[in-house]
Amino acid sequence: MIGSQLRDLRSTVNGELTKLRRYDWRAWFAAVTDYVVRGIMAGLSAGELRAILRGDAPTEKPNPRYKAQVKSFILHIRPKYYQRGSTWFTHTWRLGWFSTYFFIVETITGVILMLFYAPTPERAYGDMLLLLSNVPFGEFMRDMHRLGAEGMVAVVLLHMVRVYFTGSYKGERAFTWFTGVILLLVTLLLSFSGYLLPWDQLAYWAVTIGTSMAEAAPAIGTEVNLLLRGAVDIWAGGLMRFYLLHVLLMPLLAIIFISVHYYKVAREHSISLPAPIIEGDMPAAEKKYQEERIDLIPNLIIHELMLVAVATFLMIWACVTFYHAPLEQHADPQITPLHTMAPWYFLWLQGMLKLGDKAWTGIIIPTIIFAILFVVPWLDRNPLRMARNRPIGITMGILAVILTLVLTYMGLPQYGIVTPPAQDILSELVPMTHPGPVRAADWDEIETTEAGEKRTYFVSYPEWMLEDERYADKDKYVFIPALGEEFEDEHFAHNHFLEIMREFKADVESQATLIPPSDRPLAQVTVEYSQPELKRLEFKIQWLEFETDPRTSEVIIDEEGNPVFKTKLDSDEIAVNEQVQVVALHADSEYEH
Amino acid sequence: MIRIEITLGLLATIATVFLIALYGTREDERMSTRARAYDVRSVERGAEMYEQYCASCHGPNAVGGMCPPLNEYSGLVGGTRGPGIAWRMEELGLDRTAAYEYVYSAIDAGRTVSSRPWRWVGNRSAGNEGVMAMPAWGQNNGGPLRPDQMKDIANFIVGFDDFVPTDFAEAEAWLAEIQADPNIEMVSVYDEPGAQAEPPSEDDPIAYGEYLFGTKACNTCHAYEPAGSVANACPPLDGVLAIAAERVADEDYDGAADSALAYLRESMLDPGAYIVPEYRESGSSIMPNLALTESETDSLIAFLTGELPEGFEAAEEPEDEEEATESEEDDAASEDEDAASEDEASEDTEEDASDEDEEADEESDGDEEEAEDEDEE
Amino acid sequence: MTADTAMLGTDAQTDEQAEMSRREFLNYAWLASLGILSAEMAVVTYQFAMPRLGPGEFGGPVDIGIFDLLPGPGSDPEPFNKAKFWWVVNDDGAAVALYKVCTHLGCIYSWKPDQAKFICPCHGSQFEREGGFILGPAPRSLDQMVIRAYDGAGTLVAETNEAGDPLQIPSGSRLVVETGMRIIGEQKTV
Numbered sequence A: 001m002i003g004s005q006l007r008d009l010r011s012t013v014n015g016e017l018t019k020l021r022r023y024d025w026r027a028w029f030a031a032v033t034d035y036v037v038r039g040i041m042a043g044l045s046a047g048e049l050r051a052i053l054r055g056d057a058p059t060e061k062p063n064p065r066y067k068a069q070v071k072s073f074i075l076h077i078r079p080k081y082y083q084r085g086s087t088w089f090t091h092t093w094r095l096g097w098f099s100t101y102f103f104i105v106e107t108i109t110g111v112i113l114m115l116f117y118a119p120t121p122e123r124a125y126g127d128m129l130l131l132l133s134n135v136p137f138g139e140f141m142r143d144m145h146r147l148g149a150e151g152m153v154a155v156v157l158l159h160m161v162r163v164y165f166t167g168s169y170k171g172e173r174a175f176t177w178f179t180g181v182i183l184l185l186v187t188l189l190l191s192f193s194g195y196l197l198p199w200d201q202l203a204y205w206a207v208t209i210g211t212s213m214a215e216a217a218p219a220i221g222t223e224v225n226l227l228l229r230g231a232v233d234i235w236a237g238g239l240m241r242f243y244l245l246h247v248l249l250m251p252l253l254a255i256i257f258i259s260v261h262y263y264k265v266a267r268e269h270s271i272s273l274p275a276p277i278i279e280g281d282m283p284a285a286e287k288k289y290q291e292e293r294i295d296l297i298p299n300l301i302i303h304e305l306m307l308v309a310v311a312t313f314l315m316i317w318a319c320v321t322f323y324h325a326p327l328e329q330h331a332d333p334q335i336t337p338l339h340t341m342a343p344w345y346f347l348w349l350q351g352m353l354k355l356g357d358k359a360w361t362g363i364i365i366p367t368i369i370f371a372i373l374f375v376v377p378w379l380d381r382n383p384l385r386m387a388r389n390r391p392i393g394i395t396m397g398i399l400a401v402i403l404t405l406v407l408t409y410m411g412l413p414q415y416g417i418v419t420p421p422a423q424d425i426l427s428e429l430v431p432m433t434h435p436g437p438v439r440a441a442d443w444d445e446i447e448t449t450e451a452g453e454k455r456t457y458f459v460s461y462p463e464w465m466l467e468d469e470r471y472a473d474k475d476k477y478v479f480i481p482a483l484g485e486e487f488e489d490e491h492f493a494h495n496h497f498l499e500i501m502r503e504f505k506a507d508v509e510s511q512a513t514l515i516p517p518s519d520r521p522l523a524q525v526t527v528e529y530s531q532p533e534l535k536r537l538e539f540k541i542q543w544l545e546f547e548t549d550p551r552t553s554e555v556i557i558d559e560e561g562n563p564v565f566k567t568k569l570d571s572d573e574i575a576v577n578e579q580v581q582v583v584a585l586h587a588d589s590e591y592e593h
Numbered sequence B: 001m002i003r004i005e006i007t008l009g010l011l012a013t014i015a016t017v018f019l020i021a022l023y024g025t026r027e028d029e030r031m032s033t034r035a036r037a038y039d040v041r042s043v044e045r046g047a048e049m050y051e052q053y054c055a056s057c058h059g060p061n062a063v064g065g066m067c068p069p070l071n072e073y074s075g076l077v078g079g080t081r082g083p084g085i086a087w088r089m090e091e092l093g094l095d096r097t098a099a100y101e102y103v104y105s106a107i108d109a110g111r112t113v114s115s116r117p118w119r120w121v122g123n124r125s126a127g128n129e130g131v132m133a134m135p136a137w138g139q140n141n142g143g144p145l146r147p148d149q150m151k152d153i154a155n156f157i158v159g160f161d162d163f164v165p166t167d168f169a170e171a172e173a174w175l176a177e178i179q180a181d182p183n184i185e186m187v188s189v190y191d192e193p194g195a196q197a198e199p200p201s202e203d204d205p206i207a208y209g210e211y212l213f214g215t216k217a218c219n220t221c222h223a224y225e226p227a228g229s230v231a232n233a234c235p236p237l238d239g240v241l242a243i244a245a246e247r248v249a250d251e252d253y254d255g256a257a258d259s260a261l262a263y264l265r266e267s268m269l270d271p272g273a274y275i276v277p278e279y280r281e282s283g284s285s286i287m288p289n290l291a292l293t294e295s296e297t298d299s300l301i302a303f304l305t306g307e308l309p310e311g312f313e314a315a316e317e318p319e320d321e322e323e324a325t326e327s328e329e330d331d332a333a334s335e336d337e338d339a340a341s342e343d344e345a346s347e348d349t350e351e352d353a354s355d356e357d358e359e360a361d362e363e364s365d366g367d368e369e370e371a372e373d374e375d376e377e
Numbered sequence C: 001m002t003a004d005t006a007m008l009g010t011d012a013q014t015d016e017q018a019e020m021s022r023r024e025f026l027n028y029a030w031l032a033s034l035g036i037l038s039a040e041m042a043v044v045t046y047q048f049a050m051p052r053l054g055p056g057e058f059g060g061p062v063d064i065g066i067f068d069l070l071p072g073p074g075s076d077p078e079p080f081n082k083a084k085f086w087w088v089v090n091d092d093g094a095a096v097a098l099y100k101v102c103t104h105l106g107c108i109y110s111w112k113p114d115q116a117k118f119i120c121p122c123h124g125s126q127f128e129r130e131g132g133f134i135l136g137p138a139p140r141s142l143d144q145m146v147i148r149a150y151d152g153a154g155t156l157v158a159e160t161n162e163a164g165d166p167l168q169i170p171s172g173s174r175l176v177v178e179t180g181m182r183i184i185g186e187q188k189t190v
Helices: A002-022 A025-040 A046-054 A064-071 A095-116 A124-134 A138-165 A171-196 A201-215 A221-229 A236-269 A275-279 A284-290 A296-321 A344-353 A358-374 A391-410 A421-429 A436-440 A496-509 B002-058 B085-091 B096-109 B147-157 B169-180 B205-215 B240-249 B260-269 B294-305 B324-340 B362-371 C003-011 C022-049
Strands: A081-083 A293-295 A455-460 A477-479 A523-531 A534-543 A577-586 C061-066 C078-080 C085-089 C094-099 C110-112 C117-119 C133-135 C144-150 C156-159 C174-183
Touching: A025 A046, A046 A064, A046 A296, A064 A296, A081 A296, A095 A124, A095 A138, A095 A171, A095 A236, A095 A296, A124 A138, A124 B002, A138 A171, A138 A296, A138 A344, A138 A391, A138 B002, A171 A201, A171 A236, A171 A344, A171 A358, A201 A221, A201 A236, A201 A344, A201 A358, A221 A236, A293 A296, A296 B002, A344 A358, A344 A391, A421 A436, A421 A496, A421 A534, A421 A577, A436 A496, A436 A577, A455 A496, A496 A523, A523 B002, A534 B002, A577 B002, B002 B147, B085 B096, B096 B147, B205 B294, B240 B260, B240 B294, B260 B294, C085 C174
Parallel strands: A455 A477
Antiparallel strands: A081 A293, A455 A523, A523 A534, A534 A577, C061 C174, C078 C085, C085 C094, C094 C144, C110 C117, C144 C156, C144 C174
């Protein structure tokens, strides 16, 4: 009995084994793979994928590529196709695409940078230094992030200008334009809020100025300022709020509005056809050709991927070679550095501020400008888009661009802000905001005497000093010759630091208001050692001034026809003005200009 | 066209891969150069801030002046040794590696009093007694400096590292100017910085007492003319022996002393035992317990009252301000003369000592004459 | 004219301007209440986000009580430390509130009664009792805070002017020092 049962069992097992051996495993495996691939790729089979890569026609009917766009969440916001004319490079310049590209780059680099940054005044600046000096690829990530930010603002602005000039905001595209202006605001706020985070002097003062403009708003100004800053002055509260704006609220709004904006473009009204195709005198056959579809899969996607690859390569190349985001000194509420500047996309605003009261030029007029931008599609009643059919629109656009450029120029610190010449000259040699030529010079070329003692470089001096015995020691006292003349000592001939001194000489001697005293040098620099690897440089400009009439600003002349010098307050002695700057330079501090 | 785009994309991607890899191989070097650069830039900023905030007291290049030198160099100040940070750390028995913390905390919290007032009084010159010897610079303590700024200055200070500056002429000229300035008057008995290189020995109780009066910081609270101290937060000590006698006799007194000298001892060793009524409500804190040794207490009493401890000879009052060592020589020389002068036939050859300091006033002279007859404790 | 009117039966009319149905009305009411709720949440968020410069804290108004109870003319300046100002009354009975931070580098200066002036311990800048610059590295006279005097009914009766002149205060006024409103001191003339 057991024997027969065992025999039965054995034959059953054998039977099953045979079945297994004869089973078409290949087919089974292929079926499972096909199922998985289709599941992940929104219905596209492996064979279809291969066909896409080969550039073949779809392998199934109905077109699984179109179907994929219905089944897939990611693909469903993309268009199925664009018309050929819409894809002219010179029509769109791909600016809309790059706006999104930059946003994604910023998000990725931003999240990575968040690992090492805490938004508190005690830590923020130190975290920046850490990122730049002790995190592998830290400087790279930060530079990418900064470059991406500049790129995003530039591209978004250019995109708006393009859409305006191709008239692609009219008709059914009006709402899309509206969301676009919102996105412009969001982009500017993203950039502005991020600007504060490094917590250096540039960040602190640029944002202080910006929020002070907000404070100038009538009625709600104080509250807006307090909301933004979290206190009367920018400090911990302000930094935290700006950080949250930058990493949470603004990105959220950006994602929402990008989605709305792009959905309209991709799924409702598509990219506009260039106006010449519609309104111009293009032959019918050509027109038909330009209206042909170009499918998303594979053509548009390949083109887009190519754009991404090239743009990413260019960005990375820039960051690896020449582009490095600046970092100034630690934020200091007590000291506003000379030449404080708004970020370039706000220079127009700073230019406007120089024109009048900050309530008007800082808030009210900019608000009106943005209000106009929002309603452009409804202000412009002309349904035509071609340039020659909209003379007023085009003219207004060109004027607006020119005006913005002029205001931007006016916003530069050099415009309209008078700095005393001595202070200005020294601040170019050893600026507060960046290293400048002296710090970037070769440390070894900034020489003391052979023995390591203090050396004085007389940069600009009265003639008699050259013959004076006191300054005969050529090691301790070096007289800088004018540009064009040679140094007496061959040793100095190729010294780049001395070249800078010659430019200093030229600058100082070309200033009419810096009158050289007759008994001492107009400008000099001393160099000595403070510590074995630390040199102390002292820059000094000493000058006289003419007495001027306070009402007319004209120089006062005495009876003999000579101009009168300013004297000290409580005596008749001629007053000698002095501008001094002391700089410490270490051998290893590695400044780039 | 499509193939061109694919190729372009492919090339761009490969180029990116190589670029990043190349960059990656140089990262280590870049980071170490940058880290070093940031460290030394801190020293640079510290040096610049030093000139702005510290040089007026601590001298150009930290050579010292009204306040101690901070560089390593010893030898500049008045021709005698002017110890820098390393020397000071050793003197205090601290590890040299703690120099940074030592300097940082001095900058942050300042110094209420100088720890070596016989040489450096700091900010507390005549006319300016109510201030701290070294102001507190940290923002948490009311000053203008942030932690990162103080860190920079501290990095600069500890960076001196046995460096000897070769150009003293300017520093010496500056120092001479300070000493010649009539507006800067040292409160301490020793007018010249560096006047006393070593503390006086315990063999001269009055000189040693005077030294202790400074190092224990009595001068910061108690006025006492021989020490040139005018601080008024606490009971003045001029004529203190007479005052002590009154206190002991006063019915309000509830301490354990039974004589003026005993009262003085109690005040120094157990300050909380009895607080004079006028000073109870003043808001100033009780005198700290300074853990004085027997010898220190004796010396201080000698300085305050002229009463010498057991076994010590009196010295004749010298003509001018001399250092303790010189007075000791005088002591030995004039001993015979003293023996012949007013001398009580008491247990031993104790004499009243008058102050070596010519600033001793009549009051204390009078006190000493009174104290002449007192019993020694 | 639509499905819901059909469902409501006798309540509805079939002409173009249908009377509002109950359902419609309820929906409108609900939408309105949601609107109110949203507005309310906005207000809540606003109040949450606005920094509170509490009374007594620096940056907001500080109530220092009745004028007559404060130290009067000729007495030493009275410090208010948390609010960072000195209360000074001059011989004419007019008052200034001097910001406690020195105009040089931000140290807190002190009052020297024996010398009757403010001296900054950091670098020795000196200022008069009413804040005028005397000597030192400070660039200007002391900054002031705006003083507001209110009568018993709460009406504003006096306020420091823009030039920062000492303020004559009616007797019995309640005083508030606005630490968020600062008047910059006069530049020193040298």
